[in-house]
Amino acid sequence: MSVTVRVKSSGEPRLRATSYDVARLAGVSQSTVSRAFLANAPISAQLREKVMGAARQLSFRPNAAARSLTTSRSHVVAFFVPNIGNPLYPFVLETFSRHLRALDHQILLLPLVESADEALAWLIQYQVESLVITAASPLGLSKEIAHKCLKARIPVVLFNRYFPDVRAASVNCDNARGGAVAAETLWAAGHNRFAFIGGAEATSTHADRRDGFVDRLRELGAPAPLIETTAFSYAGGYAAGLKLLGRRSRPDAVFCANDLIALGVLDAARHGHGLKVPNNLSIIGFDDAPMAAWAGYELTTVRLPVEAMVACAVKMLLSGAEERHRRAEVVLIPGDLVLRGSSRVLASVMKPT
Amino acid sequence: MSVTVRVKSSGEPRLRATSYDVARLAGVSQSTVSRAFLANAPISAQLREKVMGAARQLSFRPNAAARSLTTSRSHVVAFFVPNIGNPLYPFVLETFSRHLRALDHQILLLPLVESADEALAWLIQYQVESLVITAASPLGLSKEIAHKCLKARIPVVLFNRYFPDVRAASVNCDNARGGAVAAETLWAAGHNRFAFIGGAEATSTHADRRDGFVDRLRELGAPAPLIETTAFSYAGGYAAGLKLLGRRSRPDAVFCANDLIALGVLDAARHGHGLKVPNNLSIIGFDDAPMAAWAGYELTTVRLPVEAMVACAVKMLLSGAEERHRRAEVVLIPGDLVLRGSSRVLASVMKPT
DNA sequence: CTGAAAGCGCTTACAG
DNA sequence: CTGAAAGCGCTTACAG
Numbered sequence: 001m002s003v004t005v006r007v008k009s010s011g012e013p014r015l016r017a018t019s020y021d022v023a024r025l026a027g028v029s030q031s032t033v034s035r036a037f038l039a040n041a042p043i044s045a046q047l048r049e050k051v052m053g054a055a056r057q058l059s060f061r062p063n064a065a066a067r068s069l070t071t072s073r074s075h076v077v078a079f080f081v082p083n084i085g086n087p088l089y090p091f092v093l094e095t096f097s098r099h100l101r102a103l104d105h106q107i108l109l110l111p112l113v114e115s116a117d118e119a120l121a122w123l124i125q126y127q128v129e130s131l132v133i134t135a136a137s138p139l140g141l142s143k144e145i146a147h148k149c150l151k152a153r154i155p156v157v158l159f160n161r162y163f164p165d166v167r168a169a170s171v172n173c174d175n176a177r178g179g180a181v182a183a184e185t186l187w188a189a190g191h192n193r194f195a196f197i198g199g200a201e202a203t204s205t206h207a208d209r210r211d212g213f214v215d216r217l218r219e220l221g222a223p224a225p226l227i228e229t230t231a232f233s234y235a236g237g238y239a240a241g242l243k244l245l246g247r248r249s250r251p252d253a254v255f256c257a258n259d260l261i262a263l264g265v266l267d268a269a270r271h272g273h274g275l276k277v278p279n280n281l282s283i284i285g286f287d288d289a290p291m292a293a294w295a296g297y298e299l300t301t302v303r304l305p306v307e308a309m310v311a312c313a314v315k316m317l318l319s320g321a322e323e324r325h326r327r328a329e330v331v332l333i334p335g336d337l338v339l340r341g342s343s344r345v346l347a348s349v350m351k352p353t
Numbered sequence: 354m355s356v357t358v359r360v361k362s363s364g365e366p367r368l369r370a371t372s373y374d375v376a377r378l379a380g381v382s383q384s385t386v387s388r389a390f391l392a393n394a395p396i397s398a399q400l401r402e403k404v405m406g407a408a409r410q411l412s413f414r415p416n417a418a419a420r421s422l423t424t425s426r427s428h429v430v431a432f433f434v435p436n437i438g439n440p441l442y443p444f445v446l447e448t449f450s451r452h453l454r455a456l457d458h459q460i461l462l463l464p465l466v467e468s469a470d471e472a473l474a475w476l477i478q479y480q481v482e483s484l485v486i487t488a489a490s491p492l493g494l495s496k497e498i499a500h501k502c503l504k505a506r507i508p509v510v511l512f513n514r515y516f517p518d519v520r521a522a523s524v525n526c527d528n529a530r531g532g533a534v535a536a537e538t539l540w541a542a543g544h545n546r547f548a549f550i551g552g553a554e555a556t557s558t559h560a561d562r563r564d565g566f567v568d569r570l571r572e573l574g575a576p577a578p579l580i581e582t583t584a585f586s587y588a589g590g591y592a593a594g595l596k597l598l599g600r601r602s603r604p605d606a607v608f609c610a611n612d613l614i615a616l617g618v619l620d621a622a623r624h625g626h627g628l629k630v631p632n633n634l635s636i637i638g639f640d641d642a643p644m645a646a647w648a649g650y651e652l653t654t655v656r657l658p659v660e661a662m663v664a665c666a667v668k669m670l671l672s673g674a675e676e677r678h679r680r681a682e683v684v685l686i687p688g689d690l691v692l693r694g695s696s697r698v699l700a701s702v703m704k705p706t
Numbered sequence: 707c708t709g710a711a712a713g714c715g716c717t718t719a720c721a722g
Numbered sequence: 723c724t725g726a727a728a729g730c731g732c733t734t735a736c737a738g
Contacts, residue, residue, distance in 0.1 A: 016477065018730090018731055018732085019731065019732065020731080028708085028709090029708070029709045029710075030709085030710095030731090030732085031708075031709060031710080031711095031733080031734085032707090032708065032709075033732095034731095034732065034733060034734085035707090035708085035733090035734095038733080041733095041734095042707055042708085043707070043708085044707060044708090047707080047708080059473070059474075059477060059505065060477075061474050061475075061477045061478035062478065062731080062732065062733095063422070063478070063480060063730090063731050063732065064418075064478050064479045064480060064732095065417075065418040065419075065421040065422050065427065065480055065730090065731080065732085066418075066422055066714085066730075066731035066732035066733085067731085067732055067733075068418040068714090068732090069416070069418045069419055069422060069713090069714045069715065069716085069730090069731080069732070069733090070713075070714050070731085070732050070733040070734075071714085071732085071733065071734095072714075074418065084443040084444070084446075084447050085443075085643075087440050087443075089443065090437045090438075090440075090442065090443050091437070093437075093462075094437050097462055097464055097465065098464075098465060100464070101464035101465060106461055106462075106464075106479065107461065107462040107464075108459055108460065108461055108462075109446075109450055109459075109460040109461075109462070111450050111451075111453070111454035111459075111460075112450065112451060112454060120412070121412075121414050122414075124369065124412060124413075124414045125414035125415065125416070125417050126417045126459065127416060127417060127418055152412065234643070234647060238648065263647070263649075264647075266649070267647060267648035267649045268648070270648075270649070271648040271649065272648070290438075290587070291644060294587060294616070294617075294620060295591065295620035295621070295623075295624040295625070296616075296619070296620045296623070296624065296649050296650070297649070371714090371715055371716085372715065372716065373715080381724085381725090382724070382725045382726075383715090383716085383725085383726095384717080384718085384724075384725060384726080384727095385723090385724065385725075386716095387715095387716065387717060387718085388717090388718095388723090388724085391717080394717095394718095395723055395724085396723070396724085397723060397724090400723080400724085415715080415716065415717095416714090416715050416716065417716095418714090418715080418716085419714075419715035419716035419717085419730085420715085420716055420717075421716090421730090422714090422715080422716070422717090422729090422730045422731065422732085423715085423716050423717040423718075423729075423730050424716085424717065424718095424730085425730075
C-alpha cells in the first residue's frame with residue numbers, strides 16, 4: 001500500500017506526492033508516470049499530458065534520490081574552491097552554475113576537509129560524479145585529493161591549475177603567454193628595471209606567469225627581473241610592494257601573479273612610498289578582478305577568459321565520465337591584455353627624445 | 354544476488370562497494386554494517402570495529418541517496434545567492450559551509466531559475482530540507498520563492514533580508530542601529546550637509562539603514578539628508594557620487610547602504626571631483642567588505658557580524674525543520690562601527706575654534 | 707506504447 | 723546486541 005497524499009484544508013500537501021499518487025490521479029500505471037518525466041521514453045503524447053496535469057496538481061517531481069539509486073547516476077558535480085578570497089571566483093562559480101544547469105547537473109560544495117581521505121569518503125558517500133578543483137590549497141591538499149579521486153575513478157577537472165605529476169584534466173588560461181605579453185608591454189613602454197611578484201611557489205599559475213614573463217624579457221634582451229614571492233592576496237602584495245619599492249634601485253615595472261597582489265603593490269607604491277602610478281612605476285596584474293577596473297586603481301591586467309574556460313571545463317567534465325581512460329588533457333586558453341592606467345603605454349610619450 | 358566488487362590488478366575497485374560487500378567481508382549481516390555507520394545504533398564495539406575495518410578496505414561509505422530514500426531526510430540545504438557581486442558573500446558562504454559541516458548538512462547551489470515555480474520544483478526534486486536566501490533579487494523573485502516555499506512547508510531562512518509580508522525566519526544585522534551610529538558619528542564630527550546613497554528601494558537593508566540614519570539625524574537636530582538611490586554596486590555608487598557631488602551645495606558627509614556603493618562614491622569624489630577624503634567629505638559604508646580595509650580606501654564602515662549571523666541562521670534552519678509552525682522570527686544582531694580614514698573623527702580636530 | 711515486477715542500497719521495526 | 727525482511731520512490735528490462 002502506498003502513501004496517500006493528505007491535503008490540508010488550505011490546500012498544501014502535507015506529504016510529498018510520489019509517482020504512485022500521480023498514477024492514481026491520472027489513471028495510469030506508475031511506470032507511465034515515470035516515463036512521462038523521461039525525455040526519450042516510449043510514451044504517447046496523450047498519456048504524457050495526462051500525467052503532467054496530475055503531477056502539476058500534486059506538485060510532483062521525481063525524487064532525485066530514488067532516481068539516483070536506480071540509475072546509479074547522481075548528476076552531482078562537487079566543487080572544491082579553497083581560493084574563496086579571490087574576488088573572481090564567485091563569478092567562476094556562477095558561470096559554472098549557468099553552464100551546468102543547461103545540462104541538468106547540480107553543484108554540491110565540498111566542505112572544508114582535513115585530509116584527502118576525508119574528501120574522498122565524502123565524494124563516495126554523496127555519489128559525486130566528478131569534482132572541480134579551482135585552486136591549489138596551501139597544504140597541497142587539492143593535489144592529493146585530485147590524485148586520490150583519479151585512483152578511485154572519479155573524474156577531476158582542475159580549473160586554472162595543473163599538477164605535472166597528476167594526470168587530471170585541466171583548463172587554464174595561457175598563463176605563460178599572459179606573462180610574455182606583460183613583458184612585451186612593459187618593455188615597449190621603455191621600462192628597464194623589472195620585477196615579478198608571485199604567489200605560492202608551488203602553483204602552476206605562479207610558475208607559468210613568472211616563466212612567461214622572465215623568458216620573454218630575456219628574449220627581448222631586457223635585464224632580468226627581480227623575483228619576489230608573497231601570499232596570493234592584497235595584504236601579501238602590499239607587504240611585498242613595501243619591501244621591493246624601498247630598495248635602493250627600485251624597479252619601475254612590476255608584473256604580479258594576480259590582481260589581488262597587484263592592487264596591494266599599487267597601494268604600497270602610492271600610500272607607502274608616495275610614488276605615482278604609472279609615472280614612477282608601471283604595474284600589471286592578472287585575472288581582471290572587478291576591482292581592477294575601479295577608478296581608484298585602473299589596473300592593467302591579463303583577463304582570465306572565464307566563460308571559455310568554464311565552457312571547456314564542463315565539456316571535459318561530462319566527456320570524462322565516459323572516456324575516463326583518455327589521456328589527461330591540459331587545455332590552454334589565451335587571455336587578453338586589458339590596458340588601463342596603471343601601466344605606461346609608450347616610451348616615446350613618457351620620455352620624448 | 355548482490356553485486357561483487359571486482360578488483361583490478363592495480364587495486365582500485367571498479368564498482369562501488371555496498372553494505373552487502375562489507376557484510377560479506379566482515380562476516381556479519383548487512384543490518385550490522387548499516388548500524389556500524391549510525392551514531393546511536395545498538396551495536397557492540399567489537400562488531401563495529403570489524404565492520405569499519407572491512408569498510409576501510411573497500412572504501413565503503415553508506416550511499417547518501419539510499420539513506421535519504423529510507424529516512425526521508427536528505428540533509429541538504431539549498432542556497433540561493435543572487436548577490437554574488439557583493440564581495441562579502443563568498444565569506445558568508447564559506448562560514449555557512451563550516452557551520453553546516455559540523456552538523457553534517459550539505460550545501461547545494463540553487464541554479465539560476467526563471468520563476469518561483471521552477472525553483473520550487475527543483476527544491477522538491479532534490480528533496481531539499483531548507484533554503485537559505487541571501488538577498489533580494491532584482492525582480493522580487495526571492496520574495497516569491499520564499500513565499501512558495503513556506504506554503505510548501507520548506508523552511509526558509511532569509512539572510513540579511515526580510516519581507517514584511519512573508520513570515521519566513523530571518524537573521525539580520527541591526528541595520529537601523531547601524532544607520533543611527535553612522536548618523537551619530539558624522540554629526541559628532543561636525544558635519545552638517547548629509548546624504549544617504551542607497552541601493553534597491555525594495556530591500557529591507559536599504560530601507561532600514563536609511564531610516565536608522567534619517568531618524569537619528571532628526572533626533573539629533575541635524576538637517577535632513579539628501580536621499581539618492583542607485584544600484585547596490587561600485588558602478589552605481591560611482592555614478593551616484595558623481596551626480597551628488599556635482600551639486601551646488603554638495604554634501605560633506607555621505608552614508609552609503611553598502612561598501613560597494615561607498616567605494617564608488619569615494620572614487621567619484623577623488624577622481625571625478627578632485628575632492629579630498631575625509632577633508633572635504635566623510636564617507637561611511639556598510640558591511641566591511643575586504644576592500645574597505647585596503648590602503649587605497651580606508652573606509653569607515655559598519656561591520657556585518659557574519660559569524661554570529663550565520664550561527665543564528667543555522668540554528669533557525671535546523672530548529673525550523675522541527676518546529677515549523679513556530680512564529681516567523683526576525684533576529685537582529687548588532688554590527689560594530691569600524692572607524693577608518695574615510696570619515697573625520699572630531700569637529701574640534703578639523704576646525705579648531 | 708503500456709503495465710507488472712524486479713531491483714537500486716540503504717534503515718528500521720520485528721523477532722530472537 | 724544481532725539478523726531476516728519489508729519498504730523508501732524511482733527506472734527499466736520483460737512481456738504483451
